[in-house]
Amino acid sequence: MAINTRTEYALRALLEILNSDGEAVSAAEICRRQMLPKKYIEHLLAGLKAAALVSSTAGARGGYILARTPDQIRLHDIMQAVDDTSWELGCNGKDDKYCLGADCGLHGIWNEIAEKLHNTLQEYTLAYIFEQNKTRETT
Amino acid sequence: MAINTRTEYALRALLEILNSDGEAVSAAEICRRQMLPKKYIEHLLAGLKAAALVSSTAGARGGYILARTPDQIRLHDIMQAVDDTSWELGCNGKDDKYCLGADCGLHGIWNEIAEKLHNTLQEYTLAYIFEQNKTRETT
DNA sequence: AGAATAGCATACCAAATTAGTATGTATTCA
DNA sequence: TGAATACATACTAATTTGGTATGCTATTCT
Numbered sequence: 001m002a003i004n005t006r007t008e009y010a011l012r013a014l015l016e017i018l019n020s021d022g023e024a025v026s027a028a029e030i031c032r033r034q035m036l037p038k039k040y041i042e043h044l045l046a047g048l049k050a051a052a053l054v055s056s057t058a059g060a061r062g063g064y065i066l067a068r069t070p071d072q073i074r075l076h077d078i079m080q081a082v083d084d085t086s087w088e089l090g091c092n093g094k095d096d097k098y099c100l101g102a103d104c105g106l107h108g109i110w111n112e113i114a115e116k117l118h119n120t121l122q123e124y125t126l127a128y129i130f131e132q133n134k135t136r137e138t139t
Numbered sequence: 140m141a142i143n144t145r146t147e148y149a150l151r152a153l154l155e156i157l158n159s160d161g162e163a164v165s166a167a168e169i170c171r172r173q174m175l176p177k178k179y180i181e182h183l184l185a186g187l188k189a190a191a192l193v194s195s196t197a198g199a200r201g202g203y204i205l206a207r208t209p210d211q212i213r214l215h216d217i218m219q220a221v222d223d224t225s226w227e228l229g230c231n232g233k234d235d236k237y238c239l240g241a242d243c244g245l246h247g248i249w250n251e252i253a254e255k256l257h258n259t260l261q262e263y264t265l266a267y268i269f270e271q272n273k274t275r276e277t278t
Numbered sequence: 279a280g281a282a283t284a285g286c287a288t289a290c291c292a293a294a295t296t297a298g299t300a301t302g303t304a305t306t307c308a
Numbered sequence: 309t310g311a312a313t314a315c316a317t318a319c320t321a322a323t324t325t326g327g328t329a330t331g332c333t334a335t336t337c338t
């Protein structure tokens with residue numbers, strides 16, 4: 001159980017977009033600054049756009065901007081945008097063939113835990129992470 | 140990001156062992172009752188033993204018993220026992236080649252989040268899960 | 279003692295997921 | 309028009325996950 005690179009990269013991309021303060025940033029520029037693989041990031045940005053976390057303009061001088069204020073973009077939103085299976089815990093997941101179905105007493109527990117973890121992640125906004133990141137960089 | 144079957148199966152095995160109330164339960168018996176693949180569970184039980192969550196006796200009439208009281212066995216312990224990479228979040232993970240190293244301001248954030256998630260998981264003891272499970276079954 | 283039962287260790291294998299690439303098309307600006 | 313860019317689809321490679329196979333070692337029962 002670990003946070004995958006999709007979430008990490010998406011977060012880094014969003015931080016880079018936020019850092020450009022309203023000016024559209026191209027995928028190429030994001031990748032150059034964060035040293036990330038371009039085509040892969042384009043994929044992830046498509047997910048972020050579908051989730052309405054960013055909006056984009058094509059063509060020359062185009063790129064991405066945030067579609068919400070940074071305090072309205074939360075970590076779990078980001079995770080879901082690039083990794084749509086997130087938080088199907090235990091036998092609540094799509095097709096656990098060993099789950100005992102109606103007799104399985106674990107469903108309730110997994111739901112409870114998933115909700116708690118979910119809430120914890122939602123506490124982290126892009127705005128907060130951006131500030132922390134900046135603080136660290138300048139010390 | 141999801142809890143894998145290792146954790147799920149390990150938990151189910153532990154519940155089954157707890158349910159036998161001190162009598163050793165064989166891997167075969169656990170698998171029969173929970174309908175789990177035997178060889179795979181043997182693997183997981185080896186992990187649980189290495190983590191000192193269960194102890195075992197070999198030979199005829201042998202099997203597994205809990206090595207701690209069920210309120211001392213916590214969910215994250217179980218996860219770590221069967222999945223030792225658990226909670227290396229983001230670029231704190233083993234070898235994120237795109238991490239910017241000393242200049243990466245995300246390490247602190249990931250640590251903070253990891254600790255929160257960790258704490259949430261540790262709140263869930265085997266004893267608690269067992270009770271919840273039982274309650275559900277008898278309603 | 280010896281058979282049966284069970285844990286334990288190692289290696290192997292298959293399916294799924296993850297990470298990343300390739301190719302080409304549509305859109306926008308200058 | 310042409311360069312720069314997003315966007316779409318398909319493919320590939322590496323890793324992880326889930327599971328088997330084989331066989332040995334330890335313990336208990338008769």
